[in-house]
Amino acid sequence: MKLPDFEYRAPDTLAEAVVLLASSEGARPLAGGQSFLPIMAFRLAEPTMLVDLKKIQELRGIQVSEQGVRIGAMTRWREILDDPRLKAAIPLLPEAIEHVAHYQVRNRGTIGGSLAHADPAAEMPAVALALDAQIEAMGPKGRRMIAAQDLFVGPLMTSLETDEIIVAVHIPAGPSNRRYGFQEFSRRRGDFALAGIALSYDQDAQGRAANIRIAAFSIADTPVRLKAAEAILNGKIVDASTIAAAAAAASGEVDPAGDIHASARYRKALVGTMLTRALERAAADAR
Amino acid sequence: MATQFEVNGRKVSVNVQPRMTLADCLRHELKLTGTHVACEHGVCGACTVIMDGEAVRSCLTLAVQAENSKIVTVEGLSPAEGLSPLQQAFKHHHALQCGFCTPGMLTTLHALLSQEPNATEERIRDVISGNICRCTGYVTIVEAALDARSAYQAGSEKA
Numbered sequence A: 001m002k003l004p005d006f007e008y009r010a011p012d013t014l015a016e017a018v019v020l021l022a023s024s025e026g027a028r029p030l031a032g033g034q035s036f037l038p039i040m041a042f043r044l045a046e047p048t049m050l051v052d053l054k055k056i057q058e059l060r061g062i063q064v065s066e067q068g069v070r071i072g073a074m075t076r077w078r079e080i081l082d083d084p085r086l087k088a089a090i091p092l093l094p095e096a097i098e099h100v101a102h103y104q105v106r107n108r109g110t111i112g113g114s115l116a117h118a119d120p121a122a123e124m125p126a127v128a129l130a131l132d133a134q135i136e137a138m139g140p141k142g143r144r145m146i147a148a149q150d151l152f153v154g155p156l157m158t159s160l161e162t163d164e165i166i167v168a169v170h171i172p173a174g175p176s177n178r179r180y181g182f183q184e185f186s187r188r189r190g191d192f193a194l195a196g197i198a199l200s201y202d203q204d205a206q207g208r209a210a211n212i213r214i215a216a217f218s219i220a221d222t223p224v225r226l227k228a229a230e231a232i233l234n235g236k237i238v239d240a241s242t243i244a245a246a247a248a249a250a251s252g253e254v255d256p257a258g259d260i261h262a263s264a265r266y267r268k269a270l271v272g273t274m275l276t277r278a279l280e281r282a283a284a285d286a287r
Numbered sequence B: 001m002a003t004q005f006e007v008n009g010r011k012v013s014v015n016v017q018p019r020m021t022l023a024d025c026l027r028h029e030l031k032l033t034g035t036h037v038a039c040e041h042g043v044c045g046a047c048t049v050i051m052d053g054e055a056v057r058s059c060l061t062l063a064v065q066a067e068n069s070k071i072v073t074v075e076g077l078s079p080a081e082g083l084s085p086l087q088q089a090f091k092h093h094h095a096l097q098c099g100f101c102t103p104g105m106l107t108t109l110h111a112l113l114s115q116e117p118n119a120t121e122e123r124i125r126d127v128i129s130g131n132i133c134r135c136t137g138y139v140t141i142v143e144a145a146l147d148a149r150s151a152y153q154a155g156s157e158k159a
């Protein structure tokens, strides 16, 4: 199998990369290549130039502060899993990333690449939605912040311009009473999920949930918030009866397609089951 | 594009098209055919090599991306004579039948055990879930890896 022919550049700075991307219609950024190379192998993408981001220092590094976490776009899955600060600051992140792909792919795949790739079955886009992440992007017109909910517009489609580069992901720190939940079901660990849930909420002194954000993935063209389920839980104590009501609402509000891996009906039911398990874990998890 | 890197301790210089994968470069340009290629889109793990100490899929890495890196292929795992402790354990436990997946299994497990010499059975199983073997049923591969750990714990084996 041969990839389509392209020119290869590896600039040292972000500014140079932006200029290169703007210079040619068919120029695309290259991060870990773990999604892009397969897509090129299938000729689903035929870029004329690949701008490898590997040398750009500004795209690297993880910063943890009181305000939250900033993760450079070129941070690899492996580095996220290996950073003990992230486990303490935002436990949802490493918990979800453990489900991303296999050992070798996690050694090269990056968080920025995953967000830009926008696979509806991928974990990170849903996690970004559940954590209200902001995506920092840089293009010829300058720098801008994009809320995760505005980034994903369709399968493998984002609101990024073709000459914009994701610089970093910003995740706001939650209050100390924030709860997180993650569940997915896949046929083999490391494979893409048939359906999955990432969620966060704040639990007040009376045990009631507030600011709940539930994101489901692998059930639509983009990751989606489950608004009906959220409405049931906001202001309520998360217990067996509210969880059951939320799970029923979740199965009702999604409209997944069936494929060779799972029928639509199965996926609908699975969303409810995944939400139930994620909520049970979050409620039991007294941090 | 002129590209330089190190393979199994030897400096090499190749002139390749940017679209050439590292897997094809190793096999066709450098004649290191120990690295096997099957799916060519990242699913099977047969093409795994060690790049700067980490297991990577060489079909999902461009040769030009290997610039200035240190690559170890399955050929580089063997000592001058005989077999490495991991290879020996594979032989002892019958951890291969057709052998197609073996280079990828060996490079993956060598990278893992070099970094995590105390890897548990669960960890080993999780890691090789990214490598498809159609013959062995994995049980003997896991046994071989568990057995080989002692050589890595003793520090005699390193990536």
Ligand SMILES: Cc1cc2nc3c(=O)[nH]c(=O)nc-3n(C[C@H](O)[C@H](O)[C@H](O)COP(=O)(O)OP(=O)(O)OC[C@H]3O[C@@H](n4cnc5c(N)ncnc54)[C@H](O)[C@@H]3O)c2cc1C
Pocket: A028, A029, A030, A031, A032, A033, A034, A035, A036, A037, A038, A053, A073, A074, A099, A100, A101, A102, A105, A108, A109, A110, A111, A112, A113, A114, A116, A117, A121, A122, A123, A124, A160, A164, A165, A166, A167, A190, A191, A192, A193, B041, B042, B043
């Ligand atoms: C066998 C296998 C199983 C996998 N399983 C999973 C899984 O279960 N879950 C999952 O989430 N992923 C999975 N992946 C995909 C993997 O996580 C990828 O690493 C990730 O989706 C893309 O990251 P990358 O760095 O490799 O990006 P690349 O492949 O380099 O790029 C992907 C796309 O993003 C663009 N891009 C990259 N970086 C930027 C940037 N900074 N700014 C703007 N655009 C950019 C590229 O132009 C390209 O269009 C799997 C991959 C394989 C091969």
Ligand code: FES
Pocket: B036, B037, B038, B039, B040, B041, B042, B043, B044, B045, B046, B047, B048, B057, B058, B059, B060
């Ligand atoms: S040939 Fe590279 S993973 Fe299959």
Ligand code: FES
Pocket: B095, B096, B097, B098, B099, B100, B101, B102, B132, B133, B134, B135, B136
């Ligand atoms: S030994 Fe034949 S595929 Fe593994």
